[in-house]
Amino acid sequence: MKSIALALAIASAPAAAHVPPAEIAPAIYTDPPHDAAHPAAMEVLHIPSGGVRINGVAYIAAGAGLHPTLVLMHGLPGNEKNLDLAQAVRRAGWTVVTFNYRGSWGSPGRFSFAGNLDDAEAVLSYLREPANAAKLGIDTRRIVVAGHSMGGWVAAMTAEHDPALAGAILISAANMGGMGLSREQETAMMADNMETLAGVTAETMAEEVLAHPEFDWTRDSARLARAPLLVLTSDDGLAPGADALAAKAAAVPGSRVAKVHASTDHGWSGARIRLAQEVIKWLEQLGAEGRRK
Numbered sequence: 489m490k491s492i493a494l495a496l497a498i499a500s501a502p503a504a505a506h507v508p509p510a511e512i513a514p515a516i517y518t519d520p521p522h523d524a525a526h527p528a529a530m531e532v533l534h535i536p537s538g539g540v541r542i543n544g545v546a547y548i549a550a551g552a553g554l555h556p557t558l559v560l561m562h563g564l565p566g567n568e569k570n571l572d573l574a575q576a577v578r579r580a581g582w583t584v585v586t587f588n589y590r591g592s593w594g595s596p597g598r599f600s601f602a603g604n605l606d607d608a609e610a611v612l613s614y615l616r617e618p619a620n621a622a623k624l625g626i627d628t629r630r631i632v633v634a635g636h637s638m639g640g641w642v643a644a645m646t647a648e649h650d651p652a653l654a655g656a657i658l659i660s661a662a663n664m665g666g667m668g669l670s671r672e673q674e675t676a677m678m679a680d681n682m683e684t685l686a687g688v689t690a691e692t693m694a695e696e697v698l699a700h701p702e703f704d705w706t707r708d709s710a711r712l713a714r715a716p717l718l719v720l721t722s723d724d725g726l727a728p729g730a731d732a733l734a735a736k737a738a739a740v741p742g743s744r745v746a747k748v749h750a751s752t753d754h755g756w757s758g759a760r761i762r763l764a765q766e767v768i769k770w771l772e773q774l775g776a777e778g779r780r781k
Contacts, residue, residue: 511765512761512765513576513580513764513765513768513769513772515576515577515579515580515581515764515768516576516579516761516764516765516768518579519579520550520551520579520581521550522550523550523551523552525552526550526551526552527550528547528548528549528550528578529548530545530546530547530548531545531546531548531623531624532544532545533545533546533585533587533614535587535607535610535611535614536610536614537590537597537603537606537607537610537611538590538597538603538606538607538610539597540590540595540596540597541596542587542588542589542590542595542596542597542607542610542611543587543588543593543594543595544585544586544587544588544611545585545586545587546583546584546585546624547574547575547578547583547584547585547586548578548583548624548625549578549581549582549583549625551581553625554621554625554626554627555581555582555583555625555626555627556581556582556583556627556630556631556632556654556771556775557582557583557584557585557615557624557626557627557630557631557632558574558577558582558583558584558585558631558632558633558634558657558771559584559585559586559587559608559611559612559615559631559632559633559634560573560574560577560584560585560586560634560635560639561586561587561608561633561634561635561636561639561640561642561643562586562588562635562636562637562638562639563635563636563637563638563639563640563662564637564638564662564681565592565593565681565682565683565684565685566588566592566593566639566684567683568636568637568755569586570636570659570763571586572760572764573760573763573764573767574586576764576767576768577764577767577768577771580768580771580772581775582771583624583625583626585611585615585624587607587611589603589604589607590603590604590607591603591685591686591687591688592684592685592686593684594684597686597687598686598687598688599685599686599687599688599693600688600696601664601693601696601697601700601703602696602700604638604642605642605645605646608633608642608643608645608646609646609650612631612633612646612650612653615628615631616628616631616652628652629654630654630775631652631653631654632653632654632655632656632657632771632774633646633647633650633653633655633656633657634656634657634658634659634767635657635658635659635661636659636660636661636755637659637660637661637662637754638662638664639659639661640658640659640660640661640662640730641661641662641663641664641665641703641705643656643657643658643661644656644658644661644663644705644709644712644733645703645705647711647712647714647715647717648705648708648709648711648712649708649711651711651714651715653715654715654716654774655715655716655717655718655774656712656715656716656717656718657717657718657720657767657770658717658718658719658720658730658733659720659756659763660720660721660722660724660726660730660754660755660756661719661726661729661730661733662726662729663704663705663706663726663729663730663733664697664703665697665700665701665702665703665704665705666703666704666705666706666729667729671694671698674693674694674697674698675690675691675693675694676690677694678690678691678693678694705733706732706733706736709733709736709737710736710737710739710740712733712736712737712743712745713737713738713740713742713743713744713745715744716744716745716746716770716774716777717734717737717743717744717745717746718746718747718748718766718767718770719731719733719734719745719746719747719748720747720748720749720750720763720766720767721747721748721749721750722749722750722751722752722753722754722756722759723751723752723753724753724754726754727749731747734747746770748766750762750763
């Protein structure tokens with residue numbers, strides 16, 4: 489959400505740190521060997537949620553058997569969908585599922601923040617349904633949620649209430665219920681982030697956020713410690729909120745919280761390789777931990 493930084497009057501820092509070539513994950517720049525029997529594929533999804541079917545896409549990893557899966561959620565309104573990240577993660581052996589919330593980017597229904605949380609839950613239920621999991625080759629024991637900006641809020645809130653998840657990744661996440669903005673600031677921010685959203689106005693969006701204190705992700709933050717957490721922040725003014733959330737989770741004994749900060753903007757415009765590197769490296773470590781258990 490480009491206007492969050494404007495609302496908070498925070499300027500971006502210079503340039504992002506470069507990733508040394510020797511440390512770049514091969515999946516960022518190399519296609520996996522072709523598997524004629526089990527090639528990489530793309531599947532269009534229509535996922536039941538709130539009485540409609542929202543749009544989704546599964547980027548299915550190559551190879552036989554079940555694959556760990558990353559559910560990648562976009563922000564508000566979702567101009568940056570991070571599909572380059574989705575493709576890189578697929579090359580690393582993970583199936584990636586993306587979707588559009590109700591009332592956004594062609595998904596039917598009316599957009600709402602509460603609906604976003606319900607949609608995320610509906611997507612996970614859909615992927616865990618045995619027939620769908622078998623069709624898409626999903627290992628339901630290894631599902632990680634990830635989200636950018638508002639999607640990071642959706643990912644955090646979802647992970648707090650879903651103990652079966654294998655982990656969560658927050659990318660320049662925005663705490664929709666805890667930014668401390670006035671009604672005027674909230675309305676102005678919403679007005680600048682409404683492309684493609686259906687059934688709402690800037691005023692109704694601001695009113696929904698202000699009327700739901702339970703949207704503050706800090707309320708159940710300790711629950712994030714149940715699974716590994718990766719918090720990626722940037723120079724967009726949102727890092728303090730994400731850092732505070734990570735600190736609360738890290739304070740829980742036995743928690744596994746990793747934090748990375750990059751000197752780039754809210755959309756990681758100058759650090760796309762860095763973003764993919766950090767995510768893939770963390771997912772590989774997560775997979776190694778799973779294999780040791």
